[in-house]
Amino acid sequence: xxxxxxxxxxxxxxxxxxxxxxxxxxxxxxxxxxxxxxxxxxxxxxxxxxxxxxxxxxxxxxxxxxxxxxxxxxxxxxxxxxxxxxxxxxxxxxxxxxxxxxxxxxxxxxxxxxxxxxxxxxxxxxxxxxxxxxxxxxxxxxxxxxxxxxxxxxxxxxxxxxxxxxxxxxxxxxxxxxxxxxxxxxxxxxxxxxxxxxxxxxxxxxxxxxxxxxxxxxxxxxxxxxxxxxxxxxxxxxxxxxxxxxxxxxxxxxxxxxxxxxxxxxxxxxxxxxxxxxxxxxxxxxxxxxxxxxxxxxxxxxxxxxxxxxxxxxxxxxxxxxxxxxxxxxxxxxxxxxxxxxxxxxxxxxxxxxxxxxxxxxxxxxxxxxxxxxxxxxxxxxxxxxxxxxxxxxxxxxxxxxxxxxxxxxxxxxxxxxxxxxxxxxxxxxxxxxxxxxxxxxxxxxxxxxxxxxxxxxxxxxxxxxxxxxxxxxxxxxxxxxxxxxxxxxxxxxxxxxxxxxxxxxxxxxxxxxxxxxxxxxxxxxxxxxxxxxxxxxxxxxxxxxxxxxxxxxxxxxxxxxxxxxxxxxxxxxxxxxxxxxxxxxxxxxxxxxxxxxxxxxxxxxxxxxxxxxxxxxxxxxxxxxxxxxxxxxxxxx
Numbered sequence: 001x002x003x004x005x006x007x008x009x010x011x012x013x014x015x016x017x018x019x020x021x022x023x024x025x026x027x028x029x030x031x032x033x034x035x036x037x038x039x040x041x042x043x044x045x046x047x048x049x050x051x052x053x054x055x056x057x058x059x060x061x062x063x064x065x066x067x068x069x070x071x072x073x074x075x076x077x078x079x080x081x082x083x084x085x086x087x088x089x090x091x092x093x094x095x096x097x098x099x100x101x102x103x104x105x106x107x108x109x110x111x112x113x114x115x116x117x118x119x120x121x122x123x124x125x126x127x128x129x130x131x132x133x134x135x136x137x138x139x140x141x142x143x144x145x146x147x148x149x150x151x152x153x154x155x156x157x158x159x160x161x162x163x164x165x166x167x168x169x170x171x172x173x174x175x176x177x178x179x180x181x182x183x184x185x186x187x188x189x190x191x192x193x194x195x196x197x198x199x200x201x202x203x204x205x206x207x208x209x210x211x212x213x214x215x216x217x218x219x220x221x222x223x224x225x226x227x228x229x230x231x232x233x234x235x236x237x238x239x240x241x242x243x244x245x246x247x248x249x250x251x252x253x254x255x256x257x258x259x260x261x262x263x264x265x266x267x268x269x270x271x272x273x274x275x276x277x278x279x280x281x282x283x284x285x286x287x288x289x290x291x292x293x294x295x296x297x298x299x300x301x302x303x304x305x306x307x308x309x310x311x312x313x314x315x316x317x318x319x320x321x322x323x324x325x326x327x328x329x330x331x332x333x334x335x336x337x338x339x340x341x342x343x344x345x346x347x348x349x350x351x352x353x354x355x356x357x358x359x360x361x362x363x364x365x366x367x368x369x370x371x372x373x374x375x376x377x378x379x380x381x382x383x384x385x386x387x388x389x390x391x392x393x394x395x396x397x398x399x400x401x402x403x404x405x406x407x408x409x410x411x412x413x414x415x416x417x418x419x420x421x422x423x424x425x426x427x428x429x430x431x432x433x434x435x436x437x438x439x440x441x442x443x444x445x446x447x448x449x450x451x452x453x454x455x456x457x458x459x460x461x462x463x464x465x466x467x468x469x470x471x472x473x474x475x476x477x478x479x480x481x482x483x484x485x486x487x488x489x490x491x492x493x494x495x496x497x498x499x500x501x502x503x504x505x506x507x508x509x510x511x512x513x514x515x516x517x518x519x520x521x522x523x524x525x526x527x528x529x530x531x532x533x534x535x536x537x538x539x540x541x542x543x544x545x546x547x548x549x550x551x552x553x554x555x556x557x558x559x560x561x562x563x564x565x566x567x568x569x570x571x572x573x574x575x576x577x578x579x580x581x582x583x584x585x586x587x588x589x590x591x592x593x594x595x596x597x598x599x600x601x602x603x604x605x606x607x608x609x610x611x612x613x614x615x616x617x618x619x620x621x622x623x624x625x626x627x628x629x630x631x632x633x634x635x636x637x638x
Contacts, residue, residue: 008084010126012259014146015079015097016116016153019028019109023120028108030077032099033061033170036085037133037259041078041147042069046257049214049286052320052367053089053332053387055374057168062177066101072226076149077101077109080123082259086389087128089321089333094166101413116156121146126259131330133260136458139224139250174370175363176351178319179289182282183211185266194220196277197227202270207280210265210635212316212326213283217256221249225274229258248278261286261319263326263635265621288364289319291357291456294347302568302610306617313624314343317637321371321386322364324627325633333385334372334400337407340637341365345414362415369411372404373424380434393459393532398447401431402470409477412484422485429490432478435471436497443504444521445471448530453627454582455550456538457519461530464520465509465551469558472501476559502560509551511544515568516552520547549576551587557588570596581628583638 021028032040033051040047045173047069050062083095101109120141127134144151193201215229229245247256269281292315296307316326322336323329341362350361368386375383376395384397384405405428408421435445440463449457449464457464475498482491509518522540527533539546552569555561561569573592578585587606593601612628619625619634626632 007192008125009092010082010085011119012080012082012121012123012126013095013117013119014121014123014156015081016146016151016156017077017111017114018074018149019101020075021070021072021075021103021108024067024072026104026436028070028101028103030064030066030099030101031061031172032064032079032097033059034079034081034097034217035059035095035167036090037082038097039257039259040064041072041076042066044078044145045076046216048177049259050320052173053371055168055371055387056091056093056166058370058374059167059170060173061098061170062173063368064177069361074149076147078147080121080259081390082123082126083543084135084348085126085128087133088130088329088385088388088390089323090128090133091387091389096162096165096167098170102265111159113158113161115159116153117159118153118156122256122258131326131328132262135245135247135256135258135260137246137256138248139254139256140248142250158487161568168464170376174367175320176289178286181215181285181287183207183285185264185283185474185557194277194279195362196275197269197271198275199271199273202268204266204268206266207264209312209620210263210284210316210326212261212263212287212319213285213286214261215245215256215258216280216282216284217247218253218279218281219249219256219276220279221251221276222274223251224269225249226272227276228270228272229267229269231262231264246272249274253279263316263330286319287315288320288350290315290318290344290348290361292347292349293349293357293359296468300443300606300610302614302617303606306609306613309608309617309619309622310343310624311347311548312622313635314340314347314637315395316457316623318344318364318636320367322368322637324637326623326635327621328633331385332371332387333403334368334382334397334407335384336637337365337368337403338410340393340576341407341410341414357633360414362411362417365407365411366417369408369424373427375511376427376430379404380430380437382431396448397451398435398467399450399452399470401434402467402474403476405431406477419483421481425481425485425487428478428481432494432497435475439501440521442508442521443500444468444508445501446526447471448532449520450550450554452550452582452588453584454578454580455585456548457550459532459534460520460522460536461527461533462522462545463508465505465517465548466520466554468501468509468520469551469554469560470504472505472560473558474499475501505555505560506562506565509544511547511563514547514572515565516547516572517569519548519556521545547572549573549578552588553585553588553592554577556592574601581631583625583627587638 086092122137122139124136124165185207188204226248321332322340344361349357352358371386384400444463449460450466451458476496479491479495626636
């Protein structure tokens, strides 16, 4: 309704349509998509919110059973669409809404020019940070409840059809509807409902662990009364807030429903001005509908708690995507797999058809693979994270691209499905060719080194051992996938390239005196030509970086080490265990220790858990950390 340049960021628009149902004996299914977010009501009752995060080239619609909300005769569908939002899970893009309702294969309602719209709703301009959407609501703007059938919308304008859609082909969502479960915090002492608060007064609440929830507040207030819902980093009424939703009331009784979910451990309600009576404050946790099936019990209470922490930690970072951390970013990174899918495979089932279960549910991995493919850039590389406008030093991360290709093979081996492999194959080919086009005269790939936390060669543009080991494995897995779907010629090319790369790694980067791998081949002029150059703080002799744990660890983990060198590489790694707080390397180092099949090494892993993971196991958030000893995110997939 307005030129794109005049549309404010975070604008919220209400849409309404009355439609006729001749009979409710047959189910009615609604297919709905909006850019960027929507809230859906039928006959005044809240139904759903969405859609799942998406790349504009590959949006997905939600399908919702409306039958329980319908009545014979006239029915009212109301949708609030929030648009032009950019953060870690949404992209700035022209807005739009499309939906169809079907009964017995017949369309009974669809978006067309007969719909009504208005931007005069309580949902005012939204604010964002990297993880969340914050509400600014003003109920005084509305002249009635526009989600109800009896509301007079004659002053609302007619909608306009979009002449040239700016999205790719709409397809059905590949994940089930997220579960919505009420969760109840503990409120401060002396709280009795209904609770009346005057300006300057507030009350605190705290959950038993971190939740990912939206809020519904039923209040009665004087006109113009203002209050805020704040989620705190710690229990303190006057502490600077991390998240704030603000509300201005009209006179009388009213309900506020927040647009987004937030990670919440504790928080407060505070009336800024006026007088507000809170009849109820409800929180609803919205997560991927996993069911815990795996269990673990041992004689060590700490290990038992750590298992529970890991499983609950997976649940709270699983929404419409595996996300890296719930409390800070909520971003889908390519390296959210493997750790998130590992826990899924041993502990979880997802809902299947006809009430059945899907064990080791691969669907969040599938949508990660697909969304990543549609981030492909003109140069041929895929972004390290999806559904965001972020383009900084961590938008392009060559290591994450290797995780993505390896994840595609892991997906196939977990479920046997090839449809998504065929869809993303052209992007896999472009990404592998991106690497092959950057081989040096030594046969090694020149790119930024593997940037796993703590790697002393991380972020260096060079012929790094760790990165080349990951490129080798990605080439080998791409060859496997190509043969799987009948792309044999391309698969043969990648297979030969993997063989050649392994030979180059073992020829150029092997340190015979140390009996392990150099950190990489380093040309200072090449390194300085990179826009993100930083000095290397390791010894370089004859262009070879001194041996590092990461070089040995990833060469071994990715299958580059020949059989006659495995013993010496293992010896080097055993003598150089991790001591830093950087947790990501332990994922690979523990795999190395388990692979030794040595009870001494098994005990070393368990003792490491008992000492370094104790803070995590005892965290009140009941979620895993980004690093050891409470550094960084307190609800992270690693």
